[in-house]
Amino acid sequence: MRIAYLEDDKVQSAVMKEWLEAEGYVCRAFDNADAFMRELRHETYDLLIMDWELPEKSGVEVLSWLRGDREWDLPVFFITHRDGEADIIEALEKGADDYLAKPVNREIMLARIKALVRRHSGRRDHLEVSGFSLNKDNKTLTLNGEPVDMTEKEFQLAWMLFTNIGRLLSRDHLLESIWGFGPGLMTRTVDTHISRLRRKLGLTPENGWRLKAVYHQGYRLEQLTEQE
Known part of the structure; x- marks a missing residue:
């Protein structure tokens, strides 16, 4: 934390x-x-x-x-x-x-x-949102009832994003919370994992989601409305 x-x-x-x-x-x-x-x-x-x-x-x-x-x-x-x-x-x-x-x-x-x-x-260890089900205890994620094959780091990243929908998470925050790296480290680790999650979980506008990169800051997961 x-x-x-x-x-x-x-x-x-x-x-x-x-x-x-x-x-x-x-x-x-x-x-x-x-x-x-x-x-x-x-x-x-x-x-x-x-x-x-x-x-x-x-x-x-x-x-x-x-x-x-x-x-x-x-x-x-x-x-x-x-x-x-x-x-x-x-x-x-x-x-x-x-x-x-x-x-x-x-x-x-x-x-x-x-x-x-x-x-x-809220002491959450389980999260349900729009077809996604995340279980923090056993680090599993299902989409529409089907399990998604994920590494532990991918799950931790998904958990942080889904429990902070709409909130910008800085790269340093993600690196420190998930990988234990110090601030300011130049690495593509977060970007690579974000790309994998976007693909594995279908976090795209056509599916009602936007996993947005905010230049020089970090990432924000947004749930889109029909108008968007």
């Missing part, structure tokens, strides 16, 4: 990043809101963790941008020194999913993250 973390306290940031990566998460830390927002314009993440008090824009301003201008449904976790009742209410009403006051207890923080991810994913 990819996490973007906005925190201007470098000591706090380093400790949190170490805790998260020790749990197997991929964590990118940012110390100012503008850099964080620039990153989110072209990269994708599974969870955002933010402080409130920042040197340029407040965490609540960033949250309003996410929920308003970007209209993103990503889980957002506030971790901040501000622990007043009015502050907590304001953050939650503006779209935060959880709120934790500093100082942070490692085990509580990790438990909150796991709960957030469970709630956001």
